[in-house]
Amino acid sequence: MERTDDRPDQASPPLPSLEPIRLVDQRGRRVDDPVHHSPDHAVLLRLLRGMVVGRRFDRQAGALARQGRLAVYPSSFGQEACQVGGVLAMRADDWLFPTYRDSVALVTRGVDPVGVLTLLRGDWHSGYDPNRYRCAPQCTPLATNAPHAVGLAHAARRAGSDLAALVMMGDGATSEGDAHEAYNFAAVWNAPVVFLVQNNQWAISVPVRKQSRAPTLAHKAIGYGMRGHHVDGNDAAAVYAVVSRALADARAGRGPAIVEARTYRMDPHTNSDAPQRYRDDAEVERWRARDPVDRLTALLRAEGRLDDAALAGFTQEGEELAADLRERMADEDAPDPDELFAHVLAAPTAQLTEQRAALRDEVRKEAGHG
Structure with a gap:
């Protein structure tokens, strides 16, 4: 049959497996x-270290939220394999596009923990330099980071770079229009x-079965002409x-991919959620x-690659990070409300000036000054 469009011939991507890809079972x-x-044992030890340190950071951040030092904190407890495994798979010149739940991923990437929590204090939209760490600001609206990642990666490819972008998103984000646009454009x-x-x-209180009828979320890739991978996210x-x-394939020009990592949110959606209700x-x-x-x-203990001393070292590193975080968060000066208006526009509009005056008055x- 004669083709009626100008798309090049290409093989259809294989269907993702219904059973998630697994290299280590739960025992x-x-x-x-x-x-x-x-991965080799050196990488496995890096993964374990990242998860141990990351979990301690997550526990400390949750404590800060309960103490009122954070406006909110969305925990990733239980999702450390996704947070750490995804980030350590990146090259140094790749870009990470995180969400509000990906603080551990940012810490794993090397971002200052205090800078990571700045958004969650309500001080700034981002507390770190995105260019320095090659990490976009954390996004709160679902899936808005996905089109940004596609745009950056596409522009970089046109400029001659072979970097790749890793977008982190939750299951609920795949139901958003921004996700559809990003998937389609990328493909x-x-x-x-x-x-x-x-x-x-x-997705807060909505289970996956009420979001999608696809066999797996990785199957959504097929409709866009992308590869889909279904992996054990723990x-x-x-x-x-x-x-x-997947990143290597993307860099080599073999196309984008959706990787679904099946995991579980052990904690509430945020510290203000009541998960026992649903x-x-x-x-x-x-x-x-x-x-x-x-x-x-x-696994590492069974294969003789991890002893008590090494594990204690990872634990101690996590404790030191938590102690430093507590101290620095306690010493942080109260933010100046005027900073909210400092970098919105090069020349403030009349509306912005009016809003600033109203906030100053409040x-x-x-x-107590009138």
């Missing part, structure tokens, strides 16, 4: 996969982007291996048995 035993191979223009979907089973080795391969404790306990830190620890009244 810490190796699993063979015909395509993806486990049509062959942009070097990997969309890492952390399917933690709940297996750090598998996340690292799959994301590494999920039961038995479900949480089933996922607790699949803990990503325990799984990789068991602050004076709160301070």
